[in-house]
Amino acid sequence: MSTAPTAGTPDSGIAAEQPYVTALFDRLDEVRERSVGRLADALALVPHNPQAVGEREASVELHSRRIVALDAAESGLVFGRLDRHDSGTPRYIGRIGLFADGADEPLLVDWRAPAAQPFYTATPLHDQGVRRRRHIRTRGRTVVSVADETLDISAAALEGGGSERGGLAGESVLLAALNASRTGRMTDIVRTIQAEQDRIIRADVRGVLVVQGGPGTGKTAVALHRAAYLLYTHRERLARSGLLVVGPSPTFLTYIADVLPSLGETGVVLADLGGLRPGLQAHAPEAPEVAEVKGRLAMADVVAAAVKQRQAVLDRPAEITIDGITVRFTKADAARVRSRARSASRVHNEARPAAARTVIELIARKYADKLGENVLGGANLLDQGDVAALRREVSAEPAVHALIDRLWPRLTAERVLRELFASRRQLDAVATGLTEAERGLLHRPPSSPWTPADVPLLEEVDELLGIDESAQRRAEERDRQRRLRDAQETLDMLHGSRSTDAETEDEAEELLAGDLLDAEGLAQRQEETDYRSTAERAAADRTWTYGHIIVDEAQELSAMAWRLLVRRCPTRSMTVVGDVAQTSTLAGATSWAEVLEPHLGRGWQLEELTVNYRTPAEIMAVAAEVLAATGAPASAATSVRSTGVQPWAQRADGDELADAVAEAALELDKEEGTLGVLVPHSRLDAVRAAVAARLPADPGRADAPVVLPPEGAKGLEFDSVLVVDPAAIVSEGVRGWNDLYVVLTRATQRLGVLHPGDLPAELSGLEQRS
Numbered sequence: 001m002s003t004a005p006t007a008g009t010p011d012s013g014i015a016a017e018q019p020y021v022t023a024l025f026d027r028l029d030e031v032r033e034r035s036v037g038r039l040a041d042a043l044a045l046v047p048h049n050p051q052a053v054g055e056r057e058a059s060v061e062l063h064s065r066r067i068v069a070l071d072a073a074e075s076g077l078v079f080g081r082l083d084r085h086d087s088g089t090p091r092y093i094g095r096i097g098l099f100a101d102g103a104d105e106p107l108l109v110d111w112r113a114p115a116a117q118p119f120y121t122a123t124p125l126h127d128q129g130v131r132r133r134r135h136i137r138t139r140g141r142t143v144v145s146v147a148d149e150t151l152d153i154s155a156a157a158l159e160g161g162g163s164e165r166g167g168l169a170g171e172s173v174l175l176a177a178l179n180a181s182r183t184g185r186m187t188d189i190v191r192t193i194q195a196e197q198d199r200i201i202r203a204d205v206r207g208v209l210v211v212q213g214g215p216g217t218g219k220t221a222v223a224l225h226r227a228a229y230l231l232y233t234h235r236e237r238l239a240r241s242g243l244l245v246v247g248p249s250p251t252f253l254t255y256i257a258d259v260l261p262s263l264g265e266t267g268v269v270l271a272d273l274g275g276l277r278p279g280l281q282a283h284a285p286e287a288p289e290v291a292e293v294k295g296r297l298a299m300a301d302v303v304a305a306a307v308k309q310r311q312a313v314l315d316r317p318a319e320i321t322i323d324g325i326t327v328r329f330t331k332a333d334a335a336r337v338r339s340r341a342r343s344a345s346r347v348h349n350e351a352r353p354a355a356a357r358t359v360i361e362l363i364a365r366k367y368a369d370k371l372g373e374n375v376l377g378g379a380n381l382l383d384q385g386d387v388a389a390l391r392r393e394v395s396a397e398p399a400v401h402a403l404i405d406r407l408w409p410r411l412t413a414e415r416v417l418r419e420l421f422a423s424r425r426q427l428d429a430v431a432t433g434l435t436e437a438e439r440g441l442l443h444r445p446p447s448s449p450w451t452p453a454d455v456p457l458l459e460e461v462d463e464l465l466g467i468d469e470s471a472q473r474r475a476e477e478r479d480r481q482r483r484l485r486d487a488q489e490t491l492d493m494l495h496g497s498r499s500t501d502a503e504t505e506d507e508a509e510e511l512l513a514g515d516l517l518d519a520e521g522l523a524q525r526q527e528e529t530d531y532r533s534t535a536e537r538a539a540a541d542r543t544w545t546y547g548h549i550i551v552d553e554a555q556e557l558s559a560m561a562w563r564l565l566v567r568r569c570p571t572r573s574m575t576v577v578g579d580v581a582q583t584s585t586l587a588g589a590t591s592w593a594e595v596l597e598p599h600l601g602r603g604w605q606l607e608e609l610t611v612n613y614r615t616p617a618e619i620m621a622v623a624a625e626v627l628a629a630t631g632a633p634a635s636a637a638t639s640v641r642s643t644g645v646q647p648w649a650q651r652a653d654g655d656e657l658a659d660a661v662a663e664a665a666l667e668l669d670k671e672e673g674t675l676g677v678l679v680p681h682s683r684l685d686a687v688r689a690a691v692a693a694r695l696p697a698d699p700g701r702a703d704a705p706v707v708l709p710p711e712g713a714k715g716l717e718f719d720s721v722l723v724v725d726p727a728a729i730v731s732e733g734v735r736g737w738n739d740l741y742v743v744l745t746r747a748t749q750r751l752g753v754l755h756p757g758d759l760p761a762e763l764s765g766l767e768q769r770s
Ligand SMILES: Nc1ncnc2c1ncn2[C@@H]1O[C@H](COP(=O)(O)OP(=O)(O)OP(=O)(O)O)[C@@H](O)[C@H]1O
Pocket: 174, 177, 178, 187, 188, 189, 192, 193, 194, 197, 213, 214, 215, 216, 217, 218, 219, 220, 221, 222, 579, 582, 613, 614, 714, 715, 716, 717, 745
């Protein structure tokens, strides 16, 4: 015999919620079915004119996107309920909004809608009209728990046992989420966003918002939820202009890649600095000192001078022979080419036609002077028609074209930078603001692979080169011709397959493409319709300007990288999150004002996050000593929980160290969740080999242990962390204390430190084990 749950108990809450939750899932199914039907209709539609093609594509895009969002909402569709003073109808909060047909009031409120905000921000002191907040947890489509917070203290007294004290239920739901073991991929926090985070997520889209916060304060989580919020709130504008999220490395991008799709948002471009230039993956390693020089604002002047140096600079006069007559092209002639071309266009490749015209003009004139020379000393014997013919002859002369190429070469950014860095002479000539040693750092062989710090420089050079319009026009014309041929072939095929005797009247009525469009029209139609999504087009276009840019681990970016990002966002609508105490690059920031002011003046606003959701108090107590050693002006965030598990240290000298690490890794790997072994560069190979020998790779395991250098762990987290040789991490890093602070704060549960020799005094808070 089953017993009915007693009113006011958590079980009664579960039973009470299940019917509504079931109804919401039913509604989700209906809406999804309808969207699938609409998508099928759109795909089956045969468009008969260019406008209809566009409409069909828009419809396919809309319904596909909607289905993806509905699929994503399936897991944890509903997670909250608000009971309000002024309404007898509860308001349910979930991943998406759902409405009954024809109804004004939603069945389910999207977490991003203004009506959902009290779920995250109402407190007993500021209840925002909310009497009770209920947290609902589901597994599949079944309610498995409810937890209540009564915000109205007098109502709490009346309700009795079912409610927990104000604040506590939210905390227990949060703590359960924080204690859950990690999978190696970041998940969304939509059920447990905290009030200080919510304020940032929903902040005004205009302007630059800088979010400073210690390790584990949820900066990455907040930044991604803000992206989802902005896409919801400004859907139309951002759907057109696009949203870019910049992270520190490809590994980090993989780590965060599931969050936005799980929130139903797929149209976002994710990139790290090395991947920001379309068509290039610039991820080669580089010495920090070199990256630092490349990241300085002064490099903008260096590359500008490098481009100028390619513009009509002659060491000595050139001689050109046409039909046996030799003319001299002097340095003064080159100077005229330079000034004419530069006044024609600010950008190099666009100025090339003017440069070419001037060269031809000058040579034709010299040629005419020689050819029509009057031996008696009178006026030139050639008339205007002769001169025009000569000009044509000159412009067809290969030697003249070779001179034009020499004086005003068609340039690409890659060529300019590769040749600049490969030539010490050129570097000395253009990088006059750098010291000799700094110029030496930039010097490298032409075959060197591109690094992340090269990307802002390549982009800067492109700004100076512009597009070679004549080349672009020729390419466009070629494309147009090709499309015309293709279109003609398509039409021919259609006509070829048409039966000469229509068998029925209907068939005779049938409209064929050729009846509506001629080949020219069809080619144009193909030209106008770009089937790619905004995100795809934005990612492929280096001149694309985004509606909003979110930058994570922003403290690492150099001045040149900022210059690039600000150029990509002329409206200055940006969210910048980071921690100046975690900077590991030399080019990165030690203060936000210092790094942002050259690009934004005072046009930015600072917010702070103060609670650490990741690292337990026991570990933060140790990390706080290291933070003090960094000298950074940031304060450590307060841990929201303690685990009672003390972080430990163990000494292992010489050859024993790698084995001791492998042994400890084996032990920690038995615990639930993920394990990160964080190692100074000098020990990376030895530790990798020892760990791999003890814990052979298992490709089927998503949470397999990883061995990473300090900067590779940036932004990531693991349930267990082993830090190896902290003294070497400090001495090898250019900001070594910052690196140590970063690695110590990656753990969500357990931390062990293995050290050869004495432990640095700053780590004396660790429990020594033998
Ligand atoms: N409100 C929240 N509810 C549940 N989990 C949260 C919440 N806020 C943060 N977290 C979790 O805390 C962890 C740390 O968050 P996140 O990585 O965003 O911090 P961060 O500030 O970017 O850290 P770092 O600067 O160290 O990279 C993540 O697992 C995140 O999901």
